[in-house]
Amino acid sequence: MTAALDYPLQRDAAEHARLQTQAAFWSTDAAALFDSVPVAPGWQVADLGCGTLHVAQALLDRVGSAGRVIAIDNDAALLQRLRSDAVDSRLHLECGDAFDSRLRAHSLDAVHARFMAAPCGRLDALLAEVLRLLRPGGWLMLQEPQADSWAIPAAGEAWTRLKQLIRAGFEARGGDFDAGAKLPSALARLPVSAVRMRQVVHTLPSTHPYARLPLDFARSLRPVWRASHLADDSEIDGLVGAIERALTRPGGVTTFTLVQAWAKAQAASSMPITRRTSSVLDPGPAHAS
Numbered sequence: 070m071t072a073a074l075d076y077p078l079q080r081d082a083a084e085h086a087r088l089q090t091q092a093a094f095w096s097t098d099a100a101a102l103f104d105s106v107p108v109a110p111g112w113q114v115a116d117l118g119c120g121t122l123h124v125a126q127a128l129l130d131r132v133g134s135a136g137r138v139i140a141i142d143n144d145a146a147l148l149q150r151l152r153s154d155a156v157d158s159r160l161h162l163e164c165g166d167a168f169d170s171r172l173r174a175h176s177l178d179a180v181h182a183r184f185m186a187a188p189c190g191r192l193d194a195l196l197a198e199v200l201r202l203l204r205p206g207g208w209l210m211l212q213e214p215q216a217d218s219w220a221i222p223a224a225g226e227a228w229t230r231l232k233q234l235i236r237a238g239f240e241a242r243g244g245d246f247d248a249g250a251k252l253p254s255a256l257a258r259l260p261v262s263a264v265r266m267r268q269v270v271h272t273l274p275s276t277h278p279y280a281r282l283p284l285d286f287a288r289s290l291r292p293v294w295r296a297s298h299l300a301d302d303s304e305i306d307g308l309v310g311a312i313e314r315a316l317t318r319p320g321g322v323t324t325f326t327l328v329q330a331w332a333k334a335q336a337a338s339s340m341p342i343t344r345r346t347s348s349v350l351d352p353g354p355a356h357a358s
């Protein structure tokens with residue numbers, strides 16, 4: 070089975086709209102991460118599992134006229150739709166596998182991935198691909214969720230059950246909604262230095278579009294819940310109704326915890342080096358890692 074078939078979320082217009090809302094919501098925190106590294110003019114960087122290109126656009130702002138951003142996703146329909154807007158010659162959209170990008174080894178200054186290990190799992194494999202792509206001294210940047218803080222106080226037991234189902238739905242397809250909590254131990258096993266982490270939680274009014282994330286997940290995960298016999302339609306409809314009602318009451322919503330991690334690939338002296346050339350996207354050798 071391919072990685073794409075394992076993905077727990079749908080790949081339709083509503084899910085793409087959810088990705089837009091989510092990316093817009095976390096944009097300030099993404100900017101803080103890119104400032105922390107900091108991503109510099111002239112860098113060649115990649116965003117693995119780029120979704121709606123919000124991160125790629127933010128990276129473009131930082132790499133300047135001489136830099137380049139490679140944005141990789143395996144959702145061909147999404148990329149096709151985005152391609153018409155992505156007219157910047159410094160932005161390269163690639164339909165491919167984030168876990169096996171086929172870009173040249175040790176050719177990039179920074180590699181970013183957000184919300185990839187949560188739906189796809191395979192955190193160690195993702196990190197291995199990130200490290201394979203980085204030049205010695207290059208920066209990895211990961212952002213993953215951890216669900217404990219996620220709360221809708223007015224929803225009571227309905228939220229407890231829906232959160233459990235969201236975790237189970239991701240898990241049923243090999244994902245891990247709490248991948249953020251695994252970042253410290255995963256990074257500790259790697260040849261990296263200058264490891265830094267930040268955790269971010271927001272509270273927001275119930276009327277905020279991102280407060281509806283649980284409902285968006287309920288729509289996107291429903292086929293997985295059905296197929297895995299985790300919940301039937303009548304239970305799901307009941308939970309959705311209860312959450313809808315809770316969001317009309319005061320009490321607000323607390324987000325899941327966004328765990329950001331950044332670290333430097335091991336220095337040249339202790340790492341096998343593939344010679345870096347001017348472009349990581351040259352046809353042929355660039356894709357033959």
Ligand SMILES: C[S@@+](CC[C@H](N)C(=O)[O-])C[C@H]1O[C@@H](n2cnc3c(N)ncnc32)[C@H](O)[C@@H]1O
Pocket residue numbers: 072073076088091092117118119120121123141142143144165166167168182183184185188189
């Ligand atoms: C939860 S979304 C996150 C999107 C984006 N990183 C963001 O934070 O806005 C995960 C993205 O990864 C893509 N994806 C899933 N599996 C993939 C794979 N094996 N290779 C490349 N992209 C993948 C999906 O199509 C989707 O766009």
